[in-house]
Amino acid sequence: MDIEAWMIRKLFRMNEGSQDQDCTSQGASFREKNDIIFTYRRVSSRSSATVMLEERPNTVHEVKMAVAKSLGECTDNIDVIDKATILETELSDSVTDDIVEVMIHRESRRVPKEKRTRKEDMFEGDMADGDRIEMSCGHAATPENIYRYCLTKLNSNDLGFKCMECSTIWDFAEIACKADMSEDESVFFTRKMSDVFIAESNDIRECPQCRSFCTRIDTNNKYVACQVCKENGRTSYSFCWECYRPGVHPHNCQHKHTQDVLDNCQRVTMQYSDIRGVPQVRACPKCELFIEHESGCKTMTCTKCHHVFCFSCLKSAVNGHLICGQYDSICTVAPVQKIGAKRNK
Template structure:
């Protein structure tokens, strides 16, 4: 028979965490996990960057650092980033470094991405074409980062279902959950019938398509002072609300405060990482590759240099030269209200 004193003792052991002076508890959770894991780390050696998080967690789990990604919401963070916690907890994803092909599903067909230069065994897709599991994984990640849910064959345009992609890319459970979460977010973001409340994060629908002011029933029920938001710009609603002005102010703040990066191939330094398309003003982030940029807006597709912002010439090349040539760095753009 369990006594009341024993129950209290167990509760105390569960809730009380003794930490030596100069140490603190680092908390993390796997994408597939419900429980939170803790590690006692010293104040001096505690992780301050994503790279250090990977090192700390790898020692705890007994795996290599390159088998860990640190994520925030649906974004894989870079090694040098310092903002990696959500509500005090760091979320990690265990990834597969050596993606395998089951013996019975190997094919000698060329990889649809790299041809015969592809490194590793190929797997046959349902359409009959082939890819290495690593190239398939990276292609899927690229499409979702571009907010494109149409993940299809590069040869015949047949659309693949996610269960097939997950299996044939040899994804870990963490990777499968992360990709599913990312696909859900893209679907919600591009669904004009759903919006996320900027105050509580709950997804809402509106009763009338003619009313831009929407009340979040959850925020209103909880007595929050700010429970109305704009359906168009998804900002809190206030007197004299102006979507265009608010959107431009937010975009300008992003342009003014983004970090500076170095262009690969052309070796151009101190280039703003975020630019507004010179044609349609859509904000575009440079995540890698050369300075040639194609606007991601399907209605625009303007091609320009990310450094000097000059457009493509009539011959199909950049006005400032080749993809690897140096050019001037245009100043931070100023949007007109």
């Protein structure tokens, strides 16, 4: 092969290689332009983290996969949080619009060697897997069983963390320590416990405008002016202590707690599920705040205690999801409620 032919072939190969390289570069550039930046934050952290993804996660499982990829965690150790609720399958509207919060669980929970006991696990007896630790009441369990038991009660808005054997009340400090909680778990428990306490208190309300907590000095006055709104330069915001609607004196509260309102309200049809004959006014099954159904599906969230329930059959939701079917499914129509029945039991 002469020198001229050799040079021509070499130049051809160089050009061919550069074309391949350009194609590869263009392909990489194209993929980068289509990637999205997914932002999440751990419950215990004020700072957020990001991970590059080809598509934005649309389900809880997809969020877990993205966070697992970013942190090198197992998806089983990750929960997606909406305020103080653990989401199971679908993302709520507030989660899809904002930074997603996640809780990272312990992969394994340890018991210090000097605190291990041979006592039976109060939940599973000798069948319990792992070391056990003794609680202040004298009964024992594995840290994982302690944690799961208390988390189940917390998700049911029950703050009565009691020993399964003797019903002794455990305080949170002991639970957090002996369940070997992660920082995320501890913060989530604290947040959820605060929400449950506030929801059950008649002396604290959440301002419908700024979401700050308010108390009232005069318990006979149902018109409350939020001081946080005023201090932050917002228009002074007043609302009704009973129905949460903006209130200007004199305020005609549309949800006065009388049995007559429930007995004589109109019957409506649920738009999406076509359930007919549903009372237009219901009392929240948890706090008995009167709620009027104006439009939309049968899923209802109480503005006072944030309890989620079906407006038709009145069954409470589990982890934010109705147990009587999807928002557009048919279910039974519960009879007119009797207010005060819970208190009179």
